[in-house]
Amino acid sequence: MSGSIVILISGSGSNMQAIIDAVDAGDISGHISAVISNRPDAFGLERAQAAGIHTEVLDHTEFKSREIFDLNLIRKIDDFEPDLVILAGFMRILTPDFVRRYSGKMINIHPSLLPKYQGLHTHKRAIEAGDKEHGASVHFVTEELDGGPVFIQASVPVKESDTPEALATRVLTQEHKIFPIAIKWFMEGRVQLENGIPHMDGVSLEGRVPRLHAELSEE
Ligand code: GRF
Numbered sequence: 001m002s003g004s005i006v007i008l009i010s011g012s013g014s015n016m017q018a019i020i021d022a023v024d025a026g027d028i029s030g031h032i033s034a035v036i037s038n039r040p041d042a043f044g045l046e047r048a049q050a051a052g053i054h055t056e057v058l059d060h061t062e063f064k065s066r067e068i069f070d071l072n073l074i075r076k077i078d079d080f081e082p083d084l085v086i087l088a089g090f091m092r093i094l095t096p097d098f099v100r101r102y103s104g105k106m107i108n109i110h111p112s113l114l115p116k117y118q119g120l121h122t123h124k125r126a127i128e129a130g131d132k133e134h135g136a137s138v139h140f141v142t143e144e145l146d147g148g149p150v151f152i153q154a155s156v157p158v159k160e161s162d163t164p165e166a167l168a169t170r171v172l173t174q175e176h177k178i179f180p181i182a183i184k185w186f187m188e189g190r191v192q193l194e195n196g197i198p199h200m201d202g203v204s205l206e207g208r209v210p211r212l213h214a215e216l217s218e219e
Contacts, residue, residue, distance in 0.1 A: 003030040003083035003187050008073075008090035009037050013044020014172065015088040015109055015179050020051045022180035030187040033080035036073070038092055060092065070098040077102075084186055087141065088179070099143050104193040106141040107186065109179050111171050113137060113153055118146035123164040123171065134158050134167060135211075136175045138182040140193050151191050151198040151205050154178045154212040174214050 005023075007016050016035060022028045035048035038060045048055045056076055063069035074097075077085060087108040099106070112122040114137040126134040135155035142148035154174035158167060185191040191200050198205045 004033045004081055005030045005084050005086060005183070005187070006033055006077050006080050006082040007035045007048075007086045007088050008077075009035060009042055009044040009088050010039050010091040011042050011044060011089050013042065013047045013089065015175055016044050016086075017047050018176035018180055019086065019088065019183060020048070020053065022184070024051075027180060028184045028187055030083065030183075033082065034077075036076060038069075038073075038090070044089070066093070067095055067097070070095045074098060074101055084183065086179075086183065093145060094141070096143050099141055102141070104140065107138055107182060108141050108146070108148070109136060109138050109175055109182075110146045111136050111168065111175065112146075113155060114139060114146060114150050118144075121164070123167040126158060127162055127164060127167060131158050134171060136171050136178060137209075138178055140198060142196075149193065149196065149198045149205075150209050151185075151200065152178045152182045152210050152212075154214060156214045157216055159216070170214070174212065178212060 009016050020032065023032055032053050034054045034056055036056045036058060037045050038058055040057050040059055045055050058073055058076055060069045083105060085102045085106040113135040117125050133155045135153055137150045137153045139148040139150040154177060156170045156174055191198060
């Protein structure tokens, strides 16, 4: 039996779709056991159902506290005995207990070249700072929001005329490329977290994170 993957979403689920497509194409050795959303109206739920994947909703507004929500989420996730938990646009701050439970086997995608621009509004912030390049990062999840160790990135050029929306679209196209690659590497056991440092094929990635460089001609 191939490895079990659980994906958490809150919204559109376009990254989740890229992962579904890569699993269907046989690029990722694993199966998606469940997609769980904290929002009942997330469009990603429809996408997952259309792909025949089991979906669950755990509406955070129905819980008294973040701690209680996260405990219930752990119970739901653990039903599927995941080898990997993927945050694909899951817009929640996680409790330390939740993060610790999936240490070394939970990853997130963030739309910036981390450690730059943790948090929200990354595209606007990159434009306002006059950055010439922007991008996305896949990282292991730690207690620091968007602060965990990165193991693959993609960069895109920033145009003079860019709006945050245009830049976000350009970055998202690259997210859909690097997230499936990251998951493929993890499920093959090629990428692992060792003492808080990501390793690829046993070699530390500290200071040498693989990075895809996209050109404007790719648009
Ligand atoms: C992506 O930009 C991702 O980097 C961020 O949230 C967005 C989710 O988009 N964490 P989608 O739901 O995958 O379409």
